[in-house]
Amino acid sequence: MGIMDKARIYSPWLYHLHCGGCNGCDIETLAALAPRFDVERFGVQLVPSPRHADILLTTGCVPKQFIPMVKRIYEQVPAPKVVVAVGSCACGGSLFYDDAPENYAILGHPDLLIPVDVYVPGCAPKPEAIINGVVQGILKLAEKRSKK
Amino acid sequence: MVDLIFTVISLIVIVPLALFLGVIYSYLLRKLSARFQWRVGPMLRMYGDLKPLLGTTRLLQPLYDILKLYGKETIVPDVSRRRLFVYSPFLSLFFAVAAIFFIPFPGMPLLSGVPYSLIIASYLLIASILFTILGPVASGSPWAAIGARREVELFLVSELGFVLSLFAVAIARQSLVIWEISSGGQSLYLALLTVTAGALMFVAMLGKLHIKPFDMPEAEAEIVAGPYTEYSGKLLGTYYLTKVFLLYGLVALFISLFLPPIATDVLWLPLYIVAAVVLVFLLTSVQVLNPRYRIRNAINWYLKVAIPLGVLNFIIALAIWLVV
Numbered sequence: 001m002g003i004m005d006k007a008r009i010y011s012p013w014l015y016h017l018h019c020g021g022c023n024g025c026d027i028e029t030l031a032a033l034a035p036r037f038d039v040e041r042f043g044v045q046l047v048p049s050p051r052h053a054d055i056l057l058t059t060g061c062v063p064k065q066f067i068p069m070v071k072r073i074y075e076q077v078p079a080p081k082v083v084v085a086v087g088s089c090a091c092g093g094s095l096f097y098d099d100a101p102e103n104y105a106i107l108g109h110p111d112l113l114i115p116v117d118v119y120v121p122g123c124a125p126k127p128e129a130i131i132n133g134v135v136q137g138i139l140k141l142a143e144k145r146s147k148k
Numbered sequence: 149m150v151d152l153i154f155t156v157i158s159l160i161v162i163v164p165l166a167l168f169l170g171v172i173y174s175y176l177l178r179k180l181s182a183r184f185q186w187r188v189g190p191m192l193r194m195y196g197d198l199k200p201l202l203g204t205t206r207l208l209q210p211l212y213d214i215l216k217l218y219g220k221e222t223i224v225p226d227v228s229r230r231r232l233f234v235y236s237p238f239l240s241l242f243f244a245v246a247a248i249f250f251i252p253f254p255g256m257p258l259l260s261g262v263p264y265s266l267i268i269a270s271y272l273l274i275a276s277i278l279f280t281i282l283g284p285v286a287s288g289s290p291w292a293a294i295g296a297r298r299e300v301e302l303f304l305v306s307e308l309g310f311v312l313s314l315f316a317v318a319i320a321r322q323s324l325v326i327w328e329i330s331s332g333g334q335s336l337y338l339a340l341l342t343v344t345a346g347a348l349m350f351v352a353m354l355g356k357l358h359i360k361p362f363d364m365p366e367a368e369a370e371i372v373a374g375p376y377t378e379y380s381g382k383l384l385g386t387y388y389l390t391k392v393f394l395l396y397g398l399v400a401l402f403i404s405l406f407l408p409p410i411a412t413d414v415l416w417l418p419l420y421i422v423a424a425v426v427l428v429f430l431l432t433s434v435q436v437l438n439p440r441y442r443i444r445n446a447i448n449w450y451l452k453v454a455i456p457l458g459v460l461n462f463i464i465a466l467a468i469w470l471v472v
Contacts, residue, residue, distance in 0.1 A: 051380035
């Protein structure tokens, strides 16, 4: 394993993409970053701009108004990137998702728009589960090579 | 001839050394602020069972961040002024590295003995920060523009404090050569100036390094990532590298100007390290103990506190020059 691959594993930066959830998953996500669990000990940092991120952490079922934003944010993350879907809504749309008749306002889950690499189920998942999801994301990140 | 060869070798050695020390200082900043907040921070010794996957130590965490950024895709926005956007990080890095050539390290005078090295070093530091403003302005993003504007406003006031403290020392020691200042002796009057001008320089460093309460150019809650919003990959990595060199450069400049003769002889090296760690500790304590100022409050604070302190420094320096 080269030094660049190591660096990729050692410093995963998260961008927290909230798309239309109830905020339960967001609270748990922030709890994972707060002093009790403190993922910064493994080099994980929450970054404010998607252009700085390695891991896109999405929560919530995607309302139809959010579709262009979610696509755009995904495209703004430079490769190599990994998407971690946190919570039941982000994994399968939960109670908001219907195949037929289609919900007039809710798309369902972000997998319909962007390729999701890791799913973290739970309503809301515990911080331990989110950290595990991030670790799985890091392992996937290590396999990917940058395009440029 | 021997001197020339020694200088060339030391110029080559100082770049990796400054990078290493800068990375250690940045690590300390992160680790100490984490400990202040009851967090663990990047771990010095990784848990035993995680060592194969996550490495034994994270002492070089800032370096890993930079290396990772160099391995990522670089996105250049269509609306940006491409040339300025792309070249600014590299020019900023170039000036920051050039500035550290003029600041002595224990055992290595480098170029600090050349005439007017104090002015050269301060101009190079200014140039480095100037390109952290120009690049974001060229990116075409409103967040970057707001961040850059805040940076300019902060830069104007903090620079005034920086220059006042530098020249107060220069007047008191009657020299514009960093090496002469840093190898000069100490006296009671000069120690007084060290306290007042050193405090002013410390405050100016807070503004230059974006340490709270003066971190409004990068205010994450308000303006995304401020000046660096549109930067990604190698260009962002270059800016982070510049920050590391700037941190090293400012700490080294502080020690060489205000704590002579620590930055001269190689025997002072342990004391140099202690002084640097104490300085970084003080910077961290200020960072964790303060909320963020609004830009107007910051400017008012500088105008009400820092600038009068600078004038006081000048008076003390003139008194030392004329009387002592």
